[in-house]
Amino acid sequence: MKDPLEQWLEELLEKHEGERMTDKQSRILRAAVEVFAEKGYSGAATSEIAQRAGVAEGTIFRHYRTKKDLLYSIVAPFVARLIEPFVLRDLYPLIDNPHPTFEGFIRGILDNRIAFAEKNIKVIRILLQEVPFHPELREQFLSKVADRVLRKITNVVNHYREQGHIVEVPPLTAVRLVGSTLFGYLIVRFLFAPTGWDDSLEREATVQYILHGLSSRIEAK
Amino acid sequence: MKDPLEQWLEELLEKHEGERMTDKQSRILRAAVEVFAEKGYSGAATSEIAQRAGVAEGTIFRHYRTKKDLLYSIVAPFVARLIEPFVLRDLYPLIDNPHPTFEGFIRGILDNRIAFAEKNIKVIRILLQEVPFHPELREQFLSKVADRVLRKITNVVNHYREQGHIVEVPPLTAVRLVGSTLFGYLIVRFLFAPTGWDDSLEREATVQYILHGLSSRIEAK
DNA sequence: CATCAAAATGAGTGATTACTCACTTTTTAT
DNA sequence: ATAAAAAGTGAGTAATCACTCATTTTGATG
Numbered sequence A, B: 001m002k003d004p005l006e007q008w009l010e011e012l013l014e015k016h017e018g019e020r021m022t023d024k025q026s027r028i029l030r031a032a033v034e035v036f037a038e039k040g041y042s043g044a045a046t047s048e049i050a051q052r053a054g055v056a057e058g059t060i061f062r063h064y065r066t067k068k069d070l071l072y073s074i075v076a077p078f079v080a081r082l083i084e085p086f087v088l089r090d091l092y093p094l095i096d097n098p099h100p101t102f103e104g105f106i107r108g109i110l111d112n113r114i115a116f117a118e119k120n121i122k123v124i125r126i127l128l129q130e131v132p133f134h135p136e137l138r139e140q141f142l143s144k145v146a147d148r149v150l151r152k153i154t155n156v157v158n159h160y161r162e163q164g165h166i167v168e169v170p171p172l173t174a175v176r177l178v179g180s181t182l183f184g185y186l187i188v189r190f191l192f193a194p195t196g197w198d199d200s201l202e203r204e205a206t207v208q209y210i211l212h213g214l215s216s217r218i219e220a221k
Numbered sequence C: 001c002a003t004c005a006a007a008a009t010g011a012g013t014g015a016t017t018a019c020t021c022a023c024t025t026t027t028t029a030t
Numbered sequence D: 001a002t003a004a005a006a007a008g009t010g011a012g013t014a015a016t017c018a019c020t021c022a023t024t025t026t027g028a029t030g
Helices: A004-015 A023-043 A046-053 A057-063 A067-096 A102-119 A121-133 A135-162 A171-192 A199-214 B004-015 B023-043 B046-053 B057-063 B067-096 B102-119 B121-133 B135-162 B171-192 B199-214
Strands: none
Touching: A023 A046, A023 A057, A023 A067, A023 A121, A023 B023, A023 B121, A046 A057, A046 A067, A067 A121, A067 A135, A102 A121, A102 A135, A102 A171, A102 A199, A121 A135, A121 B023, A121 B121, A135 A171, A171 A199, A171 B171, A171 B199, A199 B171, A199 B199, B023 B046, B023 B057, B023 B067, B023 B121, B046 B057, B046 B067, B067 B121, B067 B135, B102 B121, B102 B135, B102 B171, B102 B199, B121 B135, B121 B171, B135 B171, B171 B199
């Protein structure tokens, strides 16, 4: 089985700037992802990145003008990827030709985001750690993810609400509730990684929690 | 109205080590909380902490042997506080003489944790940012919070499950689901702080989401 | 093989880092 | 009032930081 990070980096290397990267340049990126994830941006030394990549320190600065440029070259395309396949590949078909049930929609979202997180834990970790310290990063993240994704999802939520599948709450609130449940699942599974985690059980419980939490209420005594 | 951080620091200053702190020492702590929250541990310079506190840099190292000691002196008592009032003040009465309804219990937890977060945003921010980089911190956090708190909460969950108030899921799963919903509420409210946030509406929606997500299912159709 | 531009190098730069220590000031005890 | 202890100081230190640059290596082209 192929290392998912490997796969992601390859795509990044091929597509980035049109031209292909040199061997050393890709090793710099790989090492930078490692060290940033381990020590955070401030705690990561360019000397260590160079050492782990097996290149001279000067080589880093031949390709990236500053250390911050190096960070952005890793995180920026990831932010784009965070939404692009999500919105375009999964959401558009769901909007244009939505899944008949809210349950089917939720299961689809869960599967998709779990697969995405599985592939990109390290870069996600970097993003979560550095966003608080880099206003430009936060701005880019919010303007892309928040504005574009939320608007799209809001449409979908409205659709199911109109169909009477889910309860009457502001769509943004619904997104927050589902989002935090999904996020909690991902954090516990990938960052805490508890022993004896029965994934199919946990996943099913999570789906049921979301469905019952949002589905139209049946008044009972 | 009094600054909540002020209040927390005062308690910390009085109780810490039994003896009272000097004026300069408390100003060092205050400044350290500021700078750590703004720049993270690695990004924070002791020179800047000294400057903001209005003391000489040497004074910091008279009271704290290393920069890491300074961080721990802020975070460690907070971790204790994270559980102490939570477990003892709120949970024990709920276990010994539990709230008759699951709904009442959830509302109580929500109120309590919201108030706590409101008081301690800055230190929470430091804790969230630094836990990934300090294994000792993570260990302490997990051994105290995870083990002790989770065990206590598990009992409460079991209680409501036996009473038939909530659905049949593993107690730890229930804690994860409620926890992530509560956590999501806190993050969105305090860290994102969206404009036009209708708190009473959001809070009620969150409670309803949790209650319906976990309450015993009524088979329909 | 010769040419040349891009890639790579690593010693060197000044700035900044956490931390020390000899010394002065303030507080406490008698 | 005086001595002892504790608190505070700031110049100084070695280490490390991100980054530069003159020089060498590499790889493609004629």
